[in-house]
Amino acid sequence: MSGPRPVVLSGPSGAGKSTLLKRLMKEYEGVFGFSVSHTTRNPRPGEEDGKDYHFVTREKMQEAIDNNELIENAEFSGNMYGTSKSSIEDVQAQNLICILDVDIQGVRNIKETDLNPIYISIQPPSMEILEQRLRDRKTETEESLQKRLEAARIDMELSKEEGVFDLVIINDDLDEAYEKLKSVLIEEIQKVQDAKK
């Protein structure tokens, strides 16, 4: 089926991916659909099973991997994450732009598939600001915060590599970052909106 091109958002934990994509999905209701990943991490307050993630045990995750249900999976900060084929198909069946939020390993693995998404990296202005935002978010223990910062250093290095991303957005001022994100997606957005007419 040739629907709209999916969009992969990647970048360090705390860079602002969820904030930006939630804003996008709110402004363009009925245009985007989120690919709900599987994860073994615990839900945060306010997160809903089946909406933010499918929260599963390691056993369940391994079962999904063994049954070939995932297009990619990775270990991040001590937890497993993965994208199921059905999470993407559910969105594409509705002719929506499928948004995936995956780490840099996910980006590499998705490049080996035939998904053909637009790859966008969201980056923080600096490590210091990233750390401050993660602390202010109050979702992490000191241990998981340190693991995320270590992963962020690696992500920031790898994302500089030529040709990995179609666009790198530095999320300094939120409104500016959001406008940049919108402008790169506006063609696909318009296609979906036209198809609805």
Ligand SMILES: Nc1nc2c(ncn2[C@@H]2O[C@H](COP(=O)(O)OP(=O)(O)O)[C@@H](O)[C@H]2O)c(=O)[nH]1
């Ligand atoms: N490879 C891969 N990474 C994922 C997937 N879902 C989420 N992630 C990444 O896992 C990392 C941690 O996500 P999360 O625990 O929600 O923390 P947060 O990014 O700090 O909000 C982020 O870099 C996500 O982009 C997935 O299905 N596959």
Ligand SMILES: Nc1ncnc2c1ncn2[C@@H]1O[C@H](COP(=O)(O)OP(=O)(O)O)[C@@H](O)[C@H]1O
């Ligand atoms: N441009 C920005 N300026 C200040 N704070 C921001 C900005 N973008 C995001 N934040 C805040 O930083 C934290 C991390 O953002 P979040 O969207 O959860 O990141 P990610 O999904 O990439 O882990 C959140 O508390 C969010 O409100």
